[in-house]
Amino acid sequence: MRILLTAAFVAVSLISAAGAVADEPTVIKFSHVVAENTPKGLMAQRFQELVAEKTDAEIEVEVYPNSQLFGDDKVLEAMLLGDVQMAAPALSKFSRYTDVLALYDLPFLFEDLDAVDRFQQSEEGQAMLNAVADKGLIGLGYLHNGMKQLSASKPLRVPEDAEGLKFRIMSSDVLEAQFEVLNAAPLKKPFSEVFTLLQTKAIDGQENTWSNIYSKKFFEVQPYITESNHGLLDYMVVTSKEFWSRLTDEQRTEVKAALDEALAYGNQIARDKAIEDKEKIAESGRTEIIELTPEQRAQWVEAMRPVWRQFEDDIGAERIEAAYRSNDD
Secondary structure, X not given: OHHHHHHHHHHHHHHHHHHHHHHOOEEEEEEOOOOOOOHHHHHHHHHHHHHHHHOOOOEEEEEEOOOOOOOHHHHHHHHHOOOOOEEOOEHHXXXXXXXXXXXXXXXOOOOOHHHHHHHHOOHHHHHHHHXXXXXXXXXXXXXXXXXXXXXXXXOOOOHHHHOOOEEEEOOOHHHHHHHHOOOOEEEEOOHHHHHHHHHOOOOOEEEEOHHHHHHOOHHHHOOEEEEEEEEEEEEEEXXXXXXXXXXXXXXXXXXXHHXXXXXXXXXXXXXXXXXHHHHHHHHHOOXXXXXXXXXXXXXXXXXXXXXXXXXXXXXXXXXXXXXXXOOOO
C-alpha cells in the first residue's frame, strides 16, 4: 500500500511540476541601443505594457536599453541564435542582409516624415518589411526617430565646409558614399562610442536626429549643428522566424496588435520630441544651430544627388522613384 501511495504521490508531483512549467510566461527579450527617454525607448516600454495587458501576462516583454545586451552590430546575429527575440535596429544595420533597405539612407530622398509615412504604408513600403525574410528575420513594423541633422566642430553651411572632416556614420555603404562625395572621411563606429569620440576630437562630427543629439548630449561636445534634415533615421522592429513560428496564431495577433499600437505611440513621440529637443538644445547655449537658406540647401541637394545614381541598381530605380513620389501629398 505504501509503495502504491508513494507512486501516486510522485505521479501527482510530476503532473504539478509540468503544469507549473507550462504556466510560465513566454519571454520576449527586446534589445535596443538608445536611452529610455527616446522615441524607441518609450515605444519599447509601451509595447511591454500592452503585451502584458493583451495577453494577460501570458507573454512577458523584457526591455534592455542602452546596449545592455547587444549593440546593433551584433543583435541580429544574437536574434538568429535565440539570445534575443526582438530588436529595432536602424535600417542601415540590415545592409549585411539586403541592399533594398538602403533606400532609406539616400540623402534628401524624403522631404519630411509625412512623406516617409506615405511611402512606408504603401504597398511597396510594406513589402520591404520582408526584405530579410530569406535570412530568417521578419520585419514587423517601422519606427521613426526623425530627420537627421549634421553636427561638427566647424560651421557647415555649404558642402565645401565638410571637406576633410571626419564624420561618424552607421555601418552603411550609402552613408559612406554620402560623405565621400563631399570629400569628407566617414568612419563606421558604434553609437555607444560617439560621445567619447566627439569629446576627444577623434572625429569632427556626426549625423543624428534631435532626440539622439539631446539624449546622448552630443550638443555638449559639438559647437555647431546644421539643421539639414538631409536624411532619415528610422528603425525596423524585427523578430526571428523561428521565434515567431513558436507563438500560436492568437499570440501572434495579440503581439502584433500591441506592437502596432506602440509604434503609433512612438512615432508621435518622435515628431513631438524633434521639436522639444531642438528647443532644449537651443536654450542650453552650448551649441550654435545653423539654419540653411534655400540657396544653401539647394547646394547640398545637388552635391549629394549622385549618391542616388550610385546605388540605383542595388536598390531599384522604380523603388527609389516610388519613394520620391511620396513627397507629393
